[in-house]
Amino acid sequence: MIDRKLVKAAKVQRYRDVEHAEAYKGRFRDGVGKVRDLIEQTFVRRHVDGWILDAGIGTGRFSVPLSWMGHPVVGVDASLPMLDAVRTELGDKIDLVKCDVELLPFRSDKFDSIVCIRVIFHLPQYKEVLAEFLRVLKPGGRLMFDVLSHEHRQLARRMAKWLRVPIPSPSTDPLDFHLSLEAKEIYQLVRNCGARCIELRSYDCLSTYWVGKVPPLKRLVRLVLRLPWLAELWAKTEVSLGPLLSPYLTARHFVVVEMPAFSSKQELG
Ligand SMILES: C[S@@+](CC[C@H](N)C(=O)[O-])C[C@H]1O[C@@H](n2cnc3c(N)ncnc32)[C@H](O)[C@@H]1O
Numbered sequence: 001m002i003d004r005k006l007v008k009a010a011k012v013q014r015y016r017d018v019e020h021a022e023a024y025k026g027r028f029r030d031g032v033g034k035v036r037d038l039i040e041q042t043f044v045r046r047h048v049d050g051w052i053l054d055a056g057i058g059t060g061r062f063s064v065p066l067s068w069m070g071h072p073v074v075g076v077d078a079s080l081p082m083l084d085a086v087r088t089e090l091g092d093k094i095d096l097v098k099c100d101v102e103l104l105p106f107r108s109d110k111f112d113s114i115v116c117i118r119v120i121f122h123l124p125q126y127k128e129v130l131a132e133f134l135r136v137l138k139p140g141g142r143l144m145f146d147v148l149s150h151e152h153r154q155l156a157r158r159m160a161k162w163l164r165v166p167i168p169s170p171s172t173d174p175l176d177f178h179l180s181l182e183a184k185e186i187y188q189l190v191r192n193c194g195a196r197c198i199e200l201r202s203y204d205c206l207s208t209y210w211v212g213k214v215p216p217l218k219r220l221v222r223l224v225l226r227l228p229w230l231a232e233l234w235a236k237t238e239v240s241l242g243p244l245l246s247p248y249l250t251a252r253h254f255v256v257v258e259m260p261a262f263s264s265k266q267e268l269g
Contacts, residue, residue: 002177004124010174011122012078012100015058021081025059031225032206037061038235039203040117040146043254047142047199050112055101055133056119060086060094063115067093074111076101102129106136114143121147121179127189134193134259142198143257148180149202151247156209165213183247190257199256203238207251 014020028037044062048071054063057075059082067073067090074095077083083096099105101116102125114133120126126147133143160167181189183200190197206225211217225231238245247253 002124003174007122007124007174007177011177014175015077015079015082018081021059021079021085024082025085028061030228030231031222034228034231035206035225035235035238036204038232039238040254041065042235042239043201043203043256044115044117044144047144047256048113048115049142050138051110053104053106053111053114053133053136055104055114055116057086057096058082058118060089062117063094064089074106076104102132104132104136108135109138110136112138112141114141116143116145118146120145122177123179124177126179130189131193134195134257137259139259140261141259143195143259144255145257146252146254147186148178149247149250149253150180150182150185152208152249152251153180155248159209160213181253183253186253186255190255195257195259197255198258199254201242201254202245202247202250202252203254204251205238205245205249206234208249 015024027033041062045066048066050072052063052066052071052073054060054066054073054075057063057077060075063073063075063086074097075083075086076097076099078098078100080098083098086094086096097105101119101123114137116129116133120129123129130143130145133145137143157167159165183202186200187197205211206221211221225234
């Protein structure tokens, strides 16, 4: 049984470290990180509109370009060093608030879009966090988030057993908590709170088990992705493959949720 409070505290603390905030910025500059960034930026830009909340803004990977494109953005994060990094880039072009995503200091029905990438999968309180997002989202508004693919995790475990690769026993380190869900669980979760999942995309083939566990493949991926045009080509290919990409072959789900234009907001079960 995981201690939900302990996990959340450990995750929040991790990003309060200034050095971690500095290092985080570099993660998406090249290689696999660059590919992930290009794919996520493409998905996000397809759906954002109006007043945007960037929840768990980090160093502003999404908000910095969106603000320069003219979108009004509010960014929230539990880490001051992360918020400082955004402030350095955008000054007063953006509203920044230090708070917990589970308890947002905003009135209901305030935002047209919410972007929450690489945050929810750190939090065992994901149901409460989603309910809070849907509270502040306007009717007809859209929420974008990602989680790890449980389909892929299960397949990887089965393959490890089959190949007789030792499977580490479940970690007790709260930092090792990473939420994975199956597509059908995501649809159910979203339905339970009276919203609709309008897009569910499988992506991130390069963070899969086989790339991680097969050293020659890992080295090859690292080598070829040093070429920026190849990183771009890979990202474009993943985006255009669309629904053809199976969640068994990709590490993540990208989810787009829409609040019905007229609905009574319900609590998540
Ligand atoms: C992996 S980073 C993602 C940053 C950004 N969304 C991106 O994709 O580049 C996770 C961010 O979520 C923030 N965070 C984690 N738990 C949080 C919480 N409970 N409330 C607010 N922010 C949180 C961290 O401080 C960190 O900046």
